[in-house]
Amino acid sequence: MALAACAPRAGTAAPAAPHRTPAPVSTAGRASAAPTAASRTDGTGTTRANSPGAAPDVLDSAAAAALRAADDAGRDATALDQDLSQSTPSSEGTNP
Amino acid sequence: MTRTATRRLKPAVATTLAAGAILGSVATPALAATGTGTADQAAKQAACLAVVQQHAKDLIAARQRSLDALTTEVDGAAHLTTTDRAAISTVISSTRSGLTSLAATLAAATTCQQAHAADARIFTDLRVYVIVEPQAHLLLAVDHGLDGLTHLQTAADTIATAITAANTDGKDTVPAQAALKDLQARIADAAGQLATAHTEAAALTPSAFNADHDVTAPARLAARTGRQDILAAVADVRAAVADLKK
Numbered sequence: 001m002a003l004a005a006c007a008p009r010a011g012t013a014a015p016a017a018p019h020r021t022p023a024p025v026s027t028a029g030r031a032s033a034a035p036t037a038a039s040r041t042d043g044t045g046t047t048r049a050n051s052p053g054a055a056p057d058v059l060d061s062a063a064a065a066a067l068r069a070a071d072d073a074g075r076d077a078t079a080l081d082q083d084l085s086q087s088t089p090s091s092e093g094t095n096p
Numbered sequence: 097m098t099r100t101a102t103r104r105l106k107p108a109v110a111t112t113l114a115a116g117a118i119l120g121s122v123a124t125p126a127l128a129a130t131g132t133g134t135a136d137q138a139a140k141q142a143a144c145l146a147v148v149q150q151h152a153k154d155l156i157a158a159r160q161r162s163l164d165a166l167t168t169e170v171d172g173a174a175h176l177t178t179t180d181r182a183a184i185s186t187v188i189s190s191t192r193s194g195l196t197s198l199a200a201t202l203a204a205a206t207t208c209q210q211a212h213a214a215d216a217r218i219f220t221d222l223r224v225y226v227i228v229e230p231q232a233h234l235l236l237a238v239d240h241g242l243d244g245l246t247h248l249q250t251a252a253d254t255i256a257t258a259i260t261a262a263n264t265d266g267k268d269t270v271p272a273q274a275a276l277k278d279l280q281a282r283i284a285d286a287a288g289q290l291a292t293a294h295t296e297a298a299a300l301t302p303s304a305f306n307a308d309h310d311v312t313a314p315a316r317l318a319a320r321t322g323r324q325d326i327l328a329a330v331a332d333v334r335a336a337v338a339d340l341k342k
Binding site: 058059060062063065066067069070072073074076077079080081083084086087088089090091092 | 175219223224225226227229230231233234236237238240241243244245247248250251254255257258261262305309312315316319320322323326327329330333334336337340341
């Protein structure tokens with residue numbers, strides 16, 4: 001029986017799966033978690049102006065999110081490989 | 097669900113030899129020429145029938161167990177699309193029905209030849225191990241790949257936003273842009289490969305295998321290529337992030 005009704009998926013709607021739910025990102029212990037505005041406080045308590053347009057926290061956050069997504073994609077690739085290894089036809093044996 | 101061909105083949109070969117030896121004896125003209133020979137022939141027919149029926153019964157039971165395991169695997173595959181889940185379930189269900197029907201046909205057989213004919217249909221009509229299981233695993237693989245693409249697209253969007261922000265800051269983002277460009281190309285290629293793999297997998301049938309024993313190869317090749325694209329795209333994400341964090 002062919003699976004004629006089985007159209008390729010668009011690839012955007014991912015059903016919920018435990019391993020695909022990104023873990024909440026903890027900011028605990030991150031010294032630069034709060035000051036994303038025009039100034040920041042250094043380790044001596046001195047308030048300094050940010051470098052022009054710099055938004056390291058934004059970049060850090062984006063980088064972390066991108067890496068998490070890449071990790072998830074890597075896990076999917078591993079799972080794909082495992083499924084693929086089971087897709088090789090095995091012997092049916094011989095019939096009498 | 098690892099199986100070995102040897103494990104499956106040995107009993108089948110043994111039974112083939114046993115049944116074949118019995119059938120050979122049945123067909124011996126010298127025996128058929130006497131009354132004793134006729135009685136012997138009937139006894140050997142009965143013995144042959146019993147051997148083939150038992151062999152077929154074992155084959156059917158093994159396939160039913162494999163389908164049980166496959167059903168459990170599919171039920172637990174949260175990433176599977178609704179469409180693919182339904183399609184696989186339909187194939188499993190119809191294959192089970194076919195096995196049940198053949199079991200009834202075999203039980204009703206009155207000659208060794210009838211049993212042989214029904215036994216052969218376990219292979220030619222149903223192809224549990226060379227079509228049903230591979231087809232399900234190919235669809236499972238494709239859907240894992242599509243999930244991977246969803247994650248990669250998220251990464252690409254995030255990196256694009258980060259590049260825009262970094263450009264505003266006057267940062268050199270040329271390497272990150274190159275990585276993003278390759279990332280987007282890999283995503284597009286992987287999507288095409290996975291679509292091909294899906295189409296090929298969905299079209300698999302026992303009759304297609306009977307005509308071409310390598311019928312699953314195109315789907316596996318496309319899925320494997322799609323996976324390579326995904327791995328390359330993951331590397332692109334890491335490269336872009338590393339550049340942006342410099």
